Amino acid sequence: MVTRKFGRTLLYLGLIVGGFFYIYPFLWMVSASFKTLPEFARGGLSLIPQTIHWQNYLIAWREAEFSRYFLNTVALATIPTITSLISTSMAGYALATRRFPGRKIYIGGAVVMMFLPHGLTVIPVFMLIHKLGLLHTLLGVMLPSMGGTLMQALFFLGYYSSISTGAKTLEEAARVDGAGFFQTYWRIMMPLGRPMFATLGILAFISGWNNFYWPLVISLGDPKLRTLPVGLYAFRGEHITEWTLLCAGTTMALIPIILLFLFFQRYIIEGLAGAIKM
Amino acid sequence: MNTEKKELSINYPVKKRGFWQQVKENLSAYTFLTPMTLAWVAFGLYPMIASYWIVLYEWSGIGEPTRYVGLANFARVISDPFFWKAFRNSFIYAGFQVPIQLFLALVLAMTLNLKWLKGKAVFRTIFFLPSLMSRAIIGLVLGLMLSPFNGVINEWLIHLHIIKQGIDWLGDPRTAFPTIIAVGIWQTLGINMIYFSAGLQAIPNELYEVAALDGSNALQRLFHITLPLIRPVFLIILILALIGSLNVFELVLVLTYGGPYYATEVVQTYIYKFAFAGTEISGGRTEVGFASAAALLMGIMVLALTGLQVLIVTRLRRKRAEYFEM
Numbered sequence: 110m111v112t113r114k115f116g117r118t119l120l121y122l123g124l125i126v127g128g129f130f131y132i133y134p135f136l137w138m139v140s141a142s143f144k145t146l147p148e149f150a151r152g153g154l155s156l157i158p159q160t161i162h163w164q165n166y167l168i169a170w171r172e173a174e175f176s177r178y179f180l181n182t183v184a185l186a187t188i189p190t191i192t193s194l195i196s197t198s199m200a201g202y203a204l205a206t207r208r209f210p211g212r213k214i215y216i217g218g219a220v221v222m223m224f225l226p227h228g229l230t231v232i233p234v235f236m237l238i239h240k241l242g243l244l245h246t247l248l249g250v251m252l253p254s255m256g257g258t259l260m261q262a263l264f265f266l267g268y269y270s271s272i273s274t275g276a277k278t279l280e281e282a283a284r285v286d287g288a289g290f291f292q293t294y295w296r297i298m299m300p301l302g303r304p305m306f307a308t309l310g311i312l313a314f315i316s317g318w319n320n321f322y323w324p325l326v327i328s329l330g331d332p333k334l335r336t337l338p339v340g341l342y343a344f345r346g347e348h349i350t351e352w353t354l355l356c357a358g359t360t361m362a363l364i365p366i367i368l369l370f371l372f373f374q375r376y377i378i379e380g381l382a383g384a385i386k387m
Numbered sequence: 388m389n390t391e392k393k394e395l396s397i398n399y400p401v402k403k404r405g406f407w408q409q410v411k412e413n414l415s416a417y418t419f420l421t422p423m424t425l426a427w428v429a430f431g432l433y434p435m436i437a438s439y440w441i442v443l444y445e446w447s448g449i450g451e452p453t454r455y456v457g458l459a460n461f462a463r464v465i466s467d468p469f470f471w472k473a474f475r476n477s478f479i480y481a482g483f484q485v486p487i488q489l490f491l492a493l494v495l496a497m498t499l500n501l502k503w504l505k506g507k508a509v510f511r512t513i514f515f516l517p518s519l520m521s522r523a524i525i526g527l528v529l530g531l532m533l534s535p536f537n538g539v540i541n542e543w544l545i546h547l548h549i550i551k552q553g554i555d556w557l558g559d560p561r562t563a564f565p566t567i568i569a570v571g572i573w574q575t576l577g578i579n580m581i582y583f584s585a586g587l588q589a590i591p592n593e594l595y596e597v598a599a600l601d602g603s604n605a606l607q608r609l610f611h612i613t614l615p616l617i618r619p620v621f622l623i624i625l626i627l628a629l630i631g632s633l634n635v636f637e638l639v640l641v642l643t644y645g646g647p648y649y650a651t652e653v654v655q656t657y658i659y660k661f662a663f664a665g666t667e668i669s670g671g672r673t674e675v676g677f678a679s680a681a682a683l684l685m686g687i688m689v690l691a692l693t694g695l696q697v698l699i700v701t702r703l704r705r706k707r708a709e710y711f712e713m
Contacts (some may be wrong), residue, residue, distance in 0.1 A: 120498065128513040131573070135516070137539055138528045152537045154546060200423035209413035210406060215420070222431065226686030228438030229662060229679040232448070234430055236437070256426015290415035319521035321637050326663060338523040342641060345527055352531055359524050366519050374512065377519075381578065382585030385623055 135363070142166070142356035149353050165357035173348075175358050177333065178340035182362070185251055185324065185336055186317035193257030194310055201265025202298050205273050206280070216266070219259045231326055238327070245331050250324060254317065261309050264383075268305045269298070276301055308380035311373050318366060337362040441679045448662070448675040460680035469668050470681060472649055473657040477685075480568060480653060481632040488572040489579060489621075489628060496583035497613070511584075515577035522574060526641030529570055533557055533642075557643050560650040567642055567651055571635060579624055586620035587613070622700045626693055633689050654685045 140156040141149055142165055148158065169175045204212060234253050243249030269276065276298065283293045299306070321338045328334040335343060341358050348354070370377060410417075442460055444452035464470050495514060499507050517525060532539050535555035544550045556566045590613065598608050636655035639645060645652035645660070660666035662678035669677075 117503070120504075124498070124510055128510055132513050132516060134525075134528055134532060137532060141531070150537060152539070152542055154539070154542060196422035196426060199419040203416040203419035207413050207416035209416045210409050219427075222435070224690070225435065226683060226690045227435050228442060228683035228686060229658065229675070230434035230438045232441060232662065232675055232679065233434035233437035237429060237433065253430045256423060256430060259427065259431065262423055290419075294419070315519060319523075321521065321523045329663060338521045338637075341527055342523055345530075355527060355531070359528050362524050363520055366521075367516065370512070370516070370519055374508070378511075378515075378581055381581050385582045385585050385620055 138356050138363075139360055141353060142360045144353055146351075146353050162353070165353045166361070169354045169357040169361070173344060173351075173354055173358065175337070175340065175361060178335050178337045178358075179361065181247060181250070181324075181334060181340075182318060182336040182338075184247055185254075185320060186314050189251050189254040189257075189317055190310055190313040192255040193261060193313055194306055196255075197257035197261040197309075198265045198298070198302055198306065199294065200262045201267075202269050202294065202302075204262075204266045205269035206276060219263070223259055231323060234323070235326060244327075245334070247334065250327055250334055250336075253323060254320070257313070261313070264309060265302065265305060268302060272301060304376075307373070308376045308383070311369065311376050312380050314369070315366060315377075438679055438683065441676055442683055444676045445674070446676045448673045452676065456676070460676045461684065463677060464681045464684055467668075469649065469652070470654075470657060473645075473652045473654045474685075476564070476651065477633050477635065477653040477655075479564070480571065480635055481629055483565075483568045484571045484575075484632045484635075485625070485628045487568075488576050489625065491572070492576050492579035493583050495576070496580045496587055499580070500584060500587045511580070514580055517574045518577035518581075520574075522637035523641050525570075525574055526638050530557065530642050533566065558647055560647050563643055563647060563651050567639060570642065571632065571638055574638070575628070575631065579628060582620070582624045582627075583617070586617040586624075589620070590616050619700060619704055622696060622703065626696050626700075629696075630689055630693060633685075633692075654681065658682050658685075 136156055140158060143158045143161050143163070144165075145160070145162045148162075170179075203209075204216060238244055238249045238252065241249070241252075243252060279297050279301075280293050283297055288296065319338065320336070324334070324336040324339045325342070328336075328339055332343065337358070341355065341362060344351075344358065345355055441452060443455055443457060445454040445456045445460070446452035498504070499510055533541075533556040535541065535553050535558060538553070538556075540556070541550070541553035545553065554562060556562050594612050594616075595608060598612060603611070634655055635653055636659070639651055639653050639656050640659065643651045645656045658678045658681050661669055661674050661681065663673060665671040665673050
């Protein structure tokens, strides 16, 4: 009994110490973002700044153009999330509830394409955006992810298939009431698919917020289009010693994701776990 | 006989009309598929096919590709020692990062799955947090912490008397790569912990209860129940982890930019430099056709590896199904 208690205490201790070191970089970052540059340069292991130096955030927001990066990131994370949910849920619903000619070929083609090797696809996407005349616009940054991923559509397909019997009964009833296919979708399928919308929506938002490669490539010729990760990367290259401003910027970039996770933990974890069980 | 033939001849046109009728009846379904399909063709299918085609050209990326060179880009990639150095590095990264992080993730998931443990949600959040963050931003923060001048990690180690002098973690060719691997493990451990938790929670509790009644100890239950039953899930996790680590890019770009002296150059940073940034190896020029060839080669390599693993997964699944049928 005593050894068991001792073992358990040891495990708790290990988890607490390990957990502290695990999030230490974030604590350090937040702490550094409130320090003055001289205090930061002096070093020291204390996580509590001598004085709370709010100005880092103001300077970063106004003068280092983080406000622009922030808004670009918000746009890239929200708009494609909404449009992609609409397009992939419609596709998933149609594939799950209708036995139309070409359905099998469509699904088969999608799966095959997911497994084909891709070369450097970012170049053709760039060329396409260029030809559409969207190279220096925010729409050009967002457009490639606005339709959603095949993975998203397959998730919706799986979800709607699993509830298709019940859904069809509801749909029949709606049709008797004179609702068309679109009306049925907005009134029945959207509410029915709510858990999937929440999970896939949050995951899409996070991947949009963290997206790096495409924003990096498309903003090479136009710094106005930088998002937070790209902008902060560029900022470090241009202002190599403004450490505290950089920390204020990274804190601003990470906090929305932390908040999102704290509010929607269940959806995120279940969504990710669902991907493994599929 | 005669009537049958008649029926057939009647049936035939009905069937043909049936196809178009089916199409007509399902017009709304086609409408629903249109947005997804347009996006898929424009930003999925077309770029994929075009990426095969660009490989055949020598092209700086400016204007239209016109200098057709056939498979010469592949030949150049294959004969470039810098590519093979990067290729080797990508596999070294995966070879260390994947086993270590999967082992740690499994241990952590099993620990946080213990029935009596309190505060699971808090611990899970803590270990999961780095996985949700932008790798580029994580790289920036850790780059500051690992700095040889006033980096806090050196300061801690000196303070604890582990080292006497600050180490240039990312600037020394001997420590740069291990450091990046460690950061990679720290960053992706959480997501794999979540995956393993999902696998562990799918194991029916009765199995453990029956085994406990039979007088088995914890170690026996681990080797005879837990590990065999999460094996199929484990292989999916392994595939995802392998693909992810072989395509490591942001962490390397931000932490070392492939340096010092190409010690940490991986395939993805190599490709990026040739396609967009220019590199000393190419004389500062961008070579999109060449970069595309390298990307395609890597894509095929990763695919072959994944295909092999999928084969193993399906074989194991079948074996498991047979086992349960008995």
